[in-house]
Amino acid sequence: MPLTANEIRDALAGIVGSDGIVTDTEKMGAWLDEPRKRFHQTASAIVTPPSVEAVQKVMAWANQNHVGIVPQGGNTGLVGAQVPLSGREVILSLHKLDRIRSINAGAGVMTAEAGVILENAHRAAEAEGAMFPLWLASQGSARIGGVLSSNAGGVNVLAYGNARELTMGVEAVLADGRLYQGLNALKKDNTGYDLKDLLVGAEGTLGIITAASLKLYPLPQDYETAIVNVASPDAALELFQLMRERVGSRLNAFELIPWIGLDIQLRHGMLDKDPTASASPWYALIELTRMAGTEPGALQSALEVAFDKTLISDAVMAEALADRTRMWAFREQMSECQSREGASIKHDVSVPIAAVPALIAEGSAAAEKFAPGIRPVPFGHMGDGNIHFNFSMPVGADPKAFMAEYDEAMHEIIYEVVLKLGGSVSAEHGIGQLKTELLRQVKDPVALEMMRAIKTALDPNGILNPGKLLG
Ligand SMILES: Cc1cc2nc3c(=O)[nH]c(=O)nc-3n(C[C@H](O)[C@H](O)[C@H](O)COP(=O)(O)OP(=O)(O)OC[C@H]3O[C@@H](n4cnc5c(N)ncnc54)[C@H](O)[C@@H]3O)c2cc1C
Known part of the structure; x- marks a missing residue:
């Protein structure tokens, strides 16, 4: 007989004390309400252990009693991985x-440690003259354990890689409460399977990350940032290649944004001033790092070449920190701004970089044919081949009717184009509970079998984030 919620609460309170458990329905809301408000489930309890040892005791108990555990960091994940599925689980x-x-x-x-807020990790590194280069719009709330478990990307992947590439080692509590002490700081370690790479990106299905050794980089002296006007994604791709040739690994970010994103933000008063030089169908936000001892001007001279080659028609360089902040706000607000225009259908996809223009052209054409008046809003990390391929409802449409009619079918249309181009249906947000069925349909069957074998070996009772990722 499964334990009742009251039995679970009593047992956990006995392990972590009454300070370490939340059961009041209203207070539990902070852990249960996820950012996109798509998933609505309760939990038996929220448990908040104060130490690694307490996490071990909770897991050993949960494993013996077959109680599902949903690890949670900042609760900013976008695929429902950090919230319960059945309502019986305990959020850890x-x-x-x-x-x-x-x-x-x-x-x-x-x-x-896993609970360090990403922004605090940035500050701690900066105080020592170093940089932890994983930047996300959610960095004021997201925590190291969650960022690693979702293998988050963000705006600096181009230069520094995603969470997996920024992690040297992890410490993790396994399903049965044992502690895996993998906090090494080795650049080279050729002693078998890379367990760190399994735990990072596992969405809490293989173990509870309690701490991680993270890579730091020298703090740049400055940044050179610009927003340039490009006629099309094809021109943006050529510009990206030119930038790589001219500035190499100093290219920190190359983000593509369509005109509609600027239009929405200006109309809704989300920007105090237009951050672009003039109207253009597409913009690229480009940023270079400048290390100590190097002269400024590399971005300016690369853009002059791009202008001569007619790859760009206009540009504005950030002259002061306020300009750079405004340019990044324009980019970071792209996801949020669509909610000001009613309902939107979202996809976090990637394709080989050379296929980004085809993805945007074919995906937009197919969507507009299927849903006349729909407004494509594809934007994002062009330099990583990762486009947030979103669609805002037609002007004046009824949001509920729009979603009911087009949401599911639009996913199929876009994923078909993505898969045809050799892409991935989840570039950086993960699978969670949102895409488990989709993963089953599109992932190589042998890869799925290997993943299931690993899951069964590490979590034979299936208590770690049940139902997520592999379903
Ligand atoms: C405004 C906004 C912007 C975003 N921008 C980006 C972006 O640019 N790039 C990007 O990649 N993502 C982005 N995200 C989503 C991103 O995945 C999360 O913000 C972040 O990575 C999750 O951190 P978190 O601490 O909130 O984790 P949570 O949401 O709490 O959890 C995420 C996953 O990790 C698991 N987990 C949490 N902690 C642990 C742990 N200690 N051990 C094991 N498993 C654990 C959870 O079970 C869940 O599966 C954005 C989200 C928002 C709301």
Whole structure:
């Protein structure tokens, strides 16, 4: 007989004390309400262990009693991975494990606990003259354990890689409560399977990350940032290649944004001033890092070449920090701004970089044919081949009727184009509960079997984030 919610609460309170558990329905809301408000389930309890040892005791108990555990960091995930599926699970919040255990800027490594807020990790690194280069719009709430477990990307992947590439080692509590001590700081370690790479990106289905050793980089002296006008995604692709040739690994970000994004933000008063030079069907936000001892001007001279080659028609360079902040606000508000225009259908997809123009052209054409008046809003990390391929409802449409009629079918249309171009149906947001069925349909069957075998070996009772990722 499965334990009742009351039995679960009593047992957990006995392990973590009454300070370590939340059961009041209203208070639990902060852990249950996820950003896109798509998933609505309750939980038996929220447990907030204050130490790694307490996490081990909770897991050992949950494993013996077959109680599902949903690990949670900042609750900013976009695919419902961090909230319960059945309503019987316990949410294990890591927010009390929030210490930076050590920082060595010279060696380029910082050890942070799972509950450290990403922005605090940035500050801690900067205080030592170093940089942890994983930047997301959710960095004020997202926590290291969640960022790693969702293998988050963000705006700096081009230069520094995603969470997996920024992690040197992890410490994790396994389903049965054992502690995996993998906090190494080795650039080279050729001793078998890469367990760190399994745990990072596992969405909490293989273990509870309690701490991680993270790569640090020298803090740039400055940034050179510009928004340029490009006629099309094809021109943007050529410009991207030119930038890579001219500035190499200093190219920090190359983000593509359509005119409609600017129009929406200006109409809804989301920007105090237009950050672009003039009207254009497409914009690219380009940023370079400038390290100590190097001269400024690399971006300007690369853009002059691009102008001569007619790849860009106009440009504005950030002259002061306020300009750079406004340019990035324009980019970061792209996802949020669509909600000001009613309902929207969203896709986080990637294709080989060379196929980005085809993705946008074919996907937009197919969508507009299927739903006349729909407004394509494809934007994002062009330099990573990762486009947030979103669609706003036609002007004046009824949001509920629009979603009911087009949401499901639009996903099929876009994923078909993505798969035809050799892409992925989840570039950086993960699978969670949103895309489990889709993963089953599109992932190589042998890969799925390998993933299931790993899951069964590490979590034989299926208590770690049940129903997520593999379904
Ligand atoms: C405004 C906004 C902007 C965003 N921008 C980006 C972006 O640019 N790029 C990008 O990649 N993502 C982005 N995201 C989504 C992104 O996945 C999350 O913001 C972040 O990575 C999740 O961190 P979190 O602490 O909130 O994790 P949560 O949402 O709490 O959890 C995410 C996953 O990790 C698991 N988990 C949490 N902690 C642990 C742990 N300690 N051990 C094991 N598993 C754990 C959860 O079970 C869940 O599966 C954005 C989200 C928002 C709301």
